[in-house]
Amino acid sequence: MRTAFGLLGMALFLAGCDDMANQDRYRTYDPAPDLPGGRTWQMPVEGTVARGQLESPAPPEITPDLVAHGRDRYAVYCTPCHGADGGGNGHVAGRTMPHPPPFTAAEHAASLEEIVEVIERGVGVMYPMADRIGHADRWAIAAHVMELRNGGGAP
Numbered sequence: 740m741r742t743a744f745g746l747l748g749m750a751l752f753l754a755g756c757d758d759m760a761n762q763d764r765y766r767t768y769d770p771a772p773d774l775p776g777g778r779t780w781q782m783p784v785e786g787t788v789a790r791g792q793l794e795s796p797a798p799p800e801i802t803p804d805l806v807a808h809g810r811d812r813y814a815v816y817c818t819p820c821h822g823a824d825g826g827g828n829g830h831v832a833g834r835t836m837p838h839p840p841p842f843t844a845a846e847h848a849a850s851l852e853e854i855v856e857v858i859e860r861g862v863g864v865m866y867p868m869a870d871r872i873g874h875a876d877r878w879a880i881a882a883h884v885m886e887l888r889n890g891g892g893a894p
């Protein structure tokens with residue numbers, strides 16, 4: 740009895756195994772009379788933006804409030820490596836990666852735009868942080884970095 744059930748189970752199991760690599764499917768240019776153009780391939784919906792091609796919104800106005808907010812966000816996201824004073828002596832730097840150069844000697848921090856780009860894309864061994872820092876915060880942090888670069892004076 741047990742063997743019979745075992746065989747039945749095995750038969751049902753094997754019957755369920757299709758050749759998944761060779762099943763019916765549409766290819767990109769196959770005819771499809773019911774779709775516009777008569778093919779499976781369709782134009783992307785109007786306004787579609789390719790990954791990574793989204794045009795950034797305009798930079799926010801740099802106000803004292805924004806710079807203060809940037810100082811706060813800098814403390815969260817950047818001090819571990821760059822240090823509170825921007826000198827490159829954060830606690831993490833020197834352990835998992837080399838010390839960053841002090842902002843006063845930075846090559847890629849000549850303008851707000853450049854600092855925002857470093858935050859978005861990373862530079863050298865520093866990884867990009869666009870996935871965790873929103874657009875306005877990037878500009879706020881950049882404004883604070885400029886402040887550190889200029890020796891603490893407001894830009």
Ligand code: HEC
Pocket residue numbers: 813816817818819820821831832836837838839840844845846847848854857858862863864865868872880881884
């Ligand atoms: C995990 C450590 C780490 C964190 C966190 C980090 N950085 Fe960096 N950063 C580095 C290192 C290391 C470099 C040097 C990269 C290289 O030259 O290979 C660097 C380089 C830079 C530079 C360019 C310096 C130059 O010489 O041109 C800027 C600007 C910068 N970081 C800004 C930031 C800002 C702003 C944040 C916070 C949003 C941040 N970094 C967070 C490690 C870090």
